[in-house]
Amino acid sequence: MAQTTVKQLASEVGIPVERLLSRLAEAGVSASSEDDSIGDEDKLKLLRHLRGGDGGKSGGKLGARRSNVSLRRRSTSELKVDTGRGGSSGRTVSVEVRKRRTYANRSQSGEEEAQPAPEPEVEHDTAEDQARAAAQAEADAAERARREEAERLEAEEKRKREEAEQAAAEERARRQAEIDAQRAAQEQADREAMDKERAKRGVHVDDARSRAQENLRRAAESHGRTEEDEKREQDREQGRRKELHVAEGKQGRRKGKKKRGGRGRQVSVATEHSFERPTAPVVRDVEIPETITVADLAQRMAVKGGDLLKRMMKLGVMATINQTVDQETATILVEEMGHNPKLVKTASAEEALVEEVRNEEEQVEGVPRAPVVTIMGHVDHGKTSLLDYIRRTKVQAGEAGGITQHIGAYHVTHDKGAITFIDTPGHAAFTRMRARGAEITDIAILIVAADDGVMPQTKESIQHARAAGVPIVVAVTKMDIPSADIEKVKAGLSAENIIPEDWGGDVQVVPVSSQTGEGIDNLLDAVLLQAEVSEFSAPVDVPARGTVIESSLEKGRGPVATILVKAGTLKRGDSILAGPHFGRVRAMFNELGEQVKSAGPSIPVEVLGLSGTPEAGDDAFVVANEKRAREIAEQREEHQRENKLAQQQAARLEEVFSAIGENGPAESKDLNLLVKGDVQGSVEALVESLGKIPSEEVKIRIISSGVGGISESDVELAMASQAIILGFNVRADAKARKTIQESGVDVRYYSVIYEAIQDVTDAVSGLLGTELREEIIGLAEVRDVFRSSKLGAIAGCLVADGNVVRGQPIRVLRDNVVVYEGELESLRRHKDDVNRVPAGTECGIGVKNYNDIKPGDQIEVYERTEVQRTVDTAETA
Numbered sequence: 090m091a092q093t094t095v096k097q098l099a100s101e102v103g104i105p106v107e108r109l110l111s112r113l114a115e116a117g118v119s120a121s122s123e124d125d126s127i128g129d130e131d132k133l134k135l136l137r138h139l140r141g142g143d144g145g146k147s148g149g150k151l152g153a154r155r156s157n158v159s160l161r162r163r164s165t166s167e168l169k170v171d172t173g174r175g176g177s178s179g180r181t182v183s184v185e186v187r188k189r190r191t192y193a194n195r196s197q198s199g200e201e202e203a204q205p206a207p208e209p210e211v212e213h214d215t216a217e218d219q220a221r222a223a224a225q226a227e228a229d230a231a232e233r234a235r236r237e238e239a240e241r242l243e244a245e246e247k248r249k250r251e252e253a254e255q256a257a258a259e260e261r262a263r264r265q266a267e268i269d270a271q272r273a274a275q276e277q278a279d280r281e282a283m284d285k286e287r288a289k290r291g292v293h294v295d296d297a298r299s300r301a302q303e304n305l306r307r308a309a310e311s312h313g314r315t316e317e318d319e320k321r322e323q324d325r326e327q328g329r330r331k332e333l334h335v336a337e338g339k340q341g342r343r344k345g346k347k348k349r350g351g352r353g354r355q356v357s358v359a360t361e362h363s364f365e366r367p368t369a370p371v372v373r374d375v376e377i378p379e380t381i382t383v384a385d386l387a388q389r390m391a392v393k394g395g396d397l398l399k400r401m402m403k404l405g406v407m408a409t410i411n412q413t414v415d416q417e418t419a420t421i422l423v424e425e426m427g428h429n430p431k432l433v434k435t436a437s438a439e440e441a442l443v444e445e446v447r448n449e450e451e452q453v454e455g456v457p458r459a460p461v462v463t464i465m466g467h468v469d470h471g472k473t474s475l476l477d478y479i480r481r482t483k484v485q486a487g488e489a490g491g492i493t494q495h496i497g498a499y500h501v502t503h504d505k506g507a508i509t510f511i512d513t514p515g516h517a518a519f520t521r522m523r524a525r526g527a528e529i530t531d532i533a534i535l536i537v538a539a540d541d542g543v544m545p546q547t548k549e550s551i552q553h554a555r556a557a558g559v560p561i562v563v564a565v566t567k568m569d570i571p572s573a574d575i576e577k578v579k580a581g582l583s584a585e586n587i588i589p590e591d592w593g594g595d596v597q598v599v600p601v602s603s604q605t606g607e608g609i610d611n612l613l614d615a616v617l618l619q620a621e622v623s624e625f626s627a628p629v630d631v632p633a634r635g636t637v638i639e640s641s642l643e644k645g646r647g648p649v650a651t652i653l654v655k656a657g658t659l660k661r662g663d664s665i666l667a668g669p670h671f672g673r674v675r676a677m678f679n680e681l682g683e684q685v686k687s688a689g690p691s692i693p694v695e696v697l698g699l700s701g702t703p704e705a706g707d708d709a710f711v712v713a714n715e716k717r718a719r720e721i722a723e724q725r726e727e728h729q730r731e732n733k734l735a736q737q738q739a740a741r742l743e744e745v746f747s748a749i750g751e752n753g754p755a756e757s758k759d760l761n762l763l764v765k766g767d768v769q770g771s772v773e774a775l776v777e778s779l780g781k782i783p784s785e786e787v788k789i790r791i792i793s794s795g796v797g798g799i800s801e802s803d804v805e806l807a808m809a810s811q812a813i814i815l816g817f818n819v820r821a822d823a824k825a826r827k828t829i830q831e832s833g834v835d836v837r838y839y840s841v842i843y844e845a846i847q848d849v850t851d852a853v854s855g856l857l858g859t860e861l862r863e864e865i866i867g868l869a870e871v872r873d874v875f876r877s878s879k880l881g882a883i884a885g886c887l888v889a890d891g892n893v894v895r896g897q898p899i900r901v902l903r904d905n906v907v908v909y910e911g912e913l914e915s916l917r918r919h920k921d922d923v924n925r926v927p928a929g930t931e932c933g934i935g936v937k938n939y940n941d942i943k944p945g946d947q948i949e950v951y952e953r954t955e956v957q958r959t960v961d962t963a964e965t966a
């Protein structure tokens with residue numbers, strides 16, 4: 090470093106020479122005149138002295154005042170930026186850099202002070218300061234040069250980076266344009282496909298959608314939100330969903346390894362995969378079976394179950410994730426979520442099988458087959474005796490002289506042909522089979538005891554056979570009894586519209602005796618004649634199909650099912666599907682317990698080899714292989730589980746008219762009614778009035794009518810015939826009530842004929858006005874009757890159901906028929922007057938103006954309310 094003189098230094102730092110000399114002297118630098126030269130070492134000495142550092146004390150001249158020094162440096166440089174637009178046309182930007190640097194005084198231990206100094210500028214009020222500043226300035230000069238070089242390099246680097254980014258942006262824009270074009274083309278194609286699909290499904294889906302949208306609108310209103318809010322919400326959700334997807338035409342980030350080399354392009358590829366926004370929603374084709382769980386549906390649409398539930402709530406459907414929804418609901422949901430619903434049938438494998446069987450049967454000529462007969466009639470009129478007699482005498486005993494076994498059905502061979510008898514007599518069993526969808530009976534033998542004539546169950550049997558459209562042959566039993574009066578029987582039958590042939594009708598009436606065997610052959614002839622008229626036939630050389638009559642699990646034999654073959658031939662070794670069970674026919678037995686190798690149409694056989702016990706009424710099919718049988722069996726099991734509730738959908742009065750809308754106005758619908766009343770007069774009046782109700786769209790059919798309480802058999806008939814029960818002054822008995830509850834059959838009680846007529850009229854004309862509905866709030870059973878001079882007859886009762894409430898209207902029921910309607914006059918518990926008595930409690934009831942109450946009667950307490958009819962909220966009365 091160059092030497093300076095004291096004078097030069099004094100003028101540099103701006104202090105008088107004398108003052109500098111004295112400071113130099115204090116610092117121990119030998120300089121006495123202004124021309125003495127001062128080296129770098131001397132300057133440092135001076136500096137150290139001025140900082141007070143040489144003494145090792147912090148109390149130096151400047152150090153006592155301040156410990157930090159801040160310097161500001163200002164530098165200006167020029168930066169050339171390439172805008173990239175014109176390639177060569179650049180822009181020059183002036184960059185002014187202001188830097189502040191803080192120098193910290195070193196502490197005694199040599200540790201550096203880390204604290205930056207506050208703002209005040211350096212003060213050059215003393216020569217020492219100026220000398221120190223000058224020294225510092227020189228030291229900084231080198232530093233500055235170095236920094237400027239660094240800045241220049243930095244600017245250069247920045248410019249290069251900007252150029253690279255610019256190139257990447259251009260590349261992105263170009264690709265985006267390509268993607269947009271592709272997407273527009275795809276959307277157009279999707280729109281066209283959806284339009285086609287909608288057109289295919291037509292009005293039905295539009296209706297469903299408009300219903301759903303109506304629900305949506307209502308839900309929105311109820312939340313105080315407008316449709317626009319909903320739309321926005323939908324759009325937001327749609328947007329969220331879009332974000333989940335990768336842009337069309339792009340590869341996933343993991344695919345396509347980066348190429349080495351070509352640095353500029355490499356940058357562009359990396360950014361594209363990381364930050365590209367997705368461009369189009371994925372529209373999926375969603376397969377919808379007849380029923381589907383919410384979870385499964387969500388999975389098929391690749392959305393979260395919770396999101397789907399939320400959407401369902403908005404549409405007014407409250408569900409849980411594991412709940413099953415029907416096909417229509419699922420279709421609406423899929424459309425709402427922006428996907429394409431594709432309806433599929435769960436039973437497709439089974440339907441394919443049925444179709445296959447039908448095709449095969451059609452190609453083979455039918456051969457006359459034995460009629461299948463069920464015996465029906467009033468209790469104790471001789472059903473079992475007749476069945477037994479025929480079995481005993483007519484079933485061909487085998488070589489071993491075998492004893493007939495009970496296998497649920499048997500067949501007899503008569504001179505003119507064979508007949509198969511169902512071994513479970515009675516119209517109840519017959520109708521129960523029908524309710525399960527099994528129509529196995531071809532002819533009904535109606536038995537009427539010659540000494541008793543037509544009785545209530547005779548009439549019921551007639552109605553059940555008629556409701557099923559099964560021809561009737563009458564057997565007048567017990568003809569050996571002296572009091573037998575066949576003419577009386579014929580008269581009774583005529584009254585029921587069963588006109589015997591010799592009375593000019595078309596029903597064969599055969600007198601028989603199960604004691605003497607009189608007339609049995611005639612009866613069988615009559616049945617075969619009727620069969621001939623009806624021309625029952627079935628193909629023989631095809632795989633078998635039939636119906637399960639009964640089944641059980643037997644020790645040592647496993648599941649055993651009696652199958653009545655309806656068509657084709659069942660052979661040992663066949664793979665068979667029966668209800669939800671399958672298996673290979675291991676062995677077959679006839680009604681004599683003999684092994685058989687095959688069984689043709691109308692032949693009942695016991696089958697061993699099934700995987701489980703199917704229910705009576707289940708159908709049975711021979712399938713090409715066991716694997717297929719198993720597949721369908723599994724499907725059936727699942728179907729059965731899912732449709733347990735939906736399976737037996739009972740008809741409801743409120744839905745009569747709406748059902749027409751579903752089938753189209755051109756298709757008229759039957760309204761089947763079952764009428765029960767307290768007396769013949771009221772039943773007749775009701776039936777007649779119902780017959781006069783004018784309706785074009787709905788045909789009213791009275792499938793059965795009668796006097797007396799509603800029995801289990803009535804409910805089963807209503808179930809099998811999809812009928813509604815109208816009870817006029819009658820109630821359902823305990824067993825029937827249970828069946829009503831299980832089956833959901835619509836039962837309506839009336840005590841005014843006009844009201845019943847009005848309800849049916851409204852239903853067939855599609856009106857949903859108000860209705861006076863009665864709610865039975867309590868039922869008490871009369872245990873004993875006491876006489877009181879003041880109050881008259883007091884019924885000692887046990888409340889069986891609900892509550893008995895004072896002041897409410899009541900009815901007295903005897904054998905489920907209303908015998909009195911009135912008011913509850915007094916209600917006592919022990920000796921106290923009470924207002925309400927709950928179920929399970931004893932009480933005393935006085936009925937106003939009625940003294941004829943008897944033990945065994947029932948007292949029904951009810952409430953009448955006027956309710957608005959709705960299709961959805963129909964209740965079982």
Ligand SMILES: Nc1nc2c(ncn2[C@@H]2O[C@H](COP(=O)(O)OP(=O)(O)OP(=O)(O)O)[C@@H](O)[C@H]2O)c(=O)[nH]1
Pocket residue numbers: 466467468469470471472473474475566567568569570601602603604605
């Ligand atoms: N004398 C005579 N008695 C008969 C005849 N048929 C049945 N009986 C008698 O009538 C009674 C009832 O006969 P069932 O065959 O049990 O009558 P059912 O209709 O099957 O009766 P349920 O099984 O209770 O429905 C029995 O005591 C029989 O012996 C007949 O042709 N002549």
